Amino acid sequence: MSMFTRNSSGEPAPLDPLKPISKADPSRPPQLRRTESSEAGKSVISNDLKIIGQGLKIISRGTLQVDGEVEGDVAGAEIIIGEQGKVTGTVAAERVIVRGRTSGVIRAMTVALQASARVEGDIHHMSLAIEEGAEFDGRCLRPANTKELQPDLDEHS
Numbered sequence: 001m002s003m004f005t006r007n008s009s010g011e012p013a014p015l016d017p018l019k020p021i022s023k024a025d026p027s028r029p030p031q032l033r034r035t036e037s038s039e040a041g042k043s044v045i046s047n048d049l050k051i052i053g054q055g056l057k058i059i060s061r062g063t064l065q066v067d068g069e070v071e072g073d074v075a076g077a078e079i080i081i082g083e084q085g086k087v088t089g090t091v092a093a094e095r096v097i098v099r100g101r102t103s104g105v106i107r108a109m110t111v112a113l114q115a116s117a118r119v120e121g122d123i124h125h126m127s128l129a130i131e132e133g134a135e136f137d138g139r140c141l142r143p144a145n146t147k148e149l150q151p152d153l154d155e156h157s
Contacts, residue, residue: 045070047084056089061153064093066100075151079108083116092151098134109149124149 042063045051049068051058056072058064064074067082072089079093085100096108098117107124115133122139126146130136143149 045085047082059153073104075153077151077153081117094151107149107151109146 042065043060044065045058045068047067050071051069052071056070058070058072058074060076060079062076063078063080064076065080065082066074066085066087068084069086070089073092074087074089075092077093078095079091079097081087081091081096081098081100081102083099086102087100088103090105090107091102092107094108095110095112096106097112097114098106098119099114100116101118101120103120105122105124106119109125110127111123111125111129113119113128113130113134113136115131117131117134117136119134119136120138122141123136124141124143126142126149128140
């Protein structure tokens with residue numbers, strides 16, 4: 001079941017009631033299943049989405065895949081710019097994989113530019129891989145201190 005569906009009738013679909021994990025003690029409220037907090041999820045900005053904002057910063061504690069267009073900064077544990085994706089701004093993560101277009105600084109421990117990548121801007125990295133066919137116009141910079149590459153995932157910054 002998907003989170004968002006289109007319904008031609010215009011009526012909202014009824015919600016299914018939540019089911020408890022166990023029926024051991026009916027006097028206690030039911031416990032709902034949750035994913036482990038240590039397992040971060042994957043968020044996707046789909047190819048029909050364009051996000052524009054002055055001073056915009058999108059932060060994900062897990063993996064963020066950008067298949068649409070973002071004009072602003074993007075940060076996460078892992079950032080994937082899909083083949084149709086475009087980011088204009090800073091991309092900061094532990095790991096960045098670029099298949100689409102970026103214009104701005106990339107700052108990550110590990111950066112991979114795949115064959116379809118088009119990157120304009122500097123890359124601050126400890127490890128950089130560039131596949132044949134990728135286009136890169138900028139400088140490669142390797143800092144003396146790896147702390148400079150740690151993404152700031154604090155939403156209040």
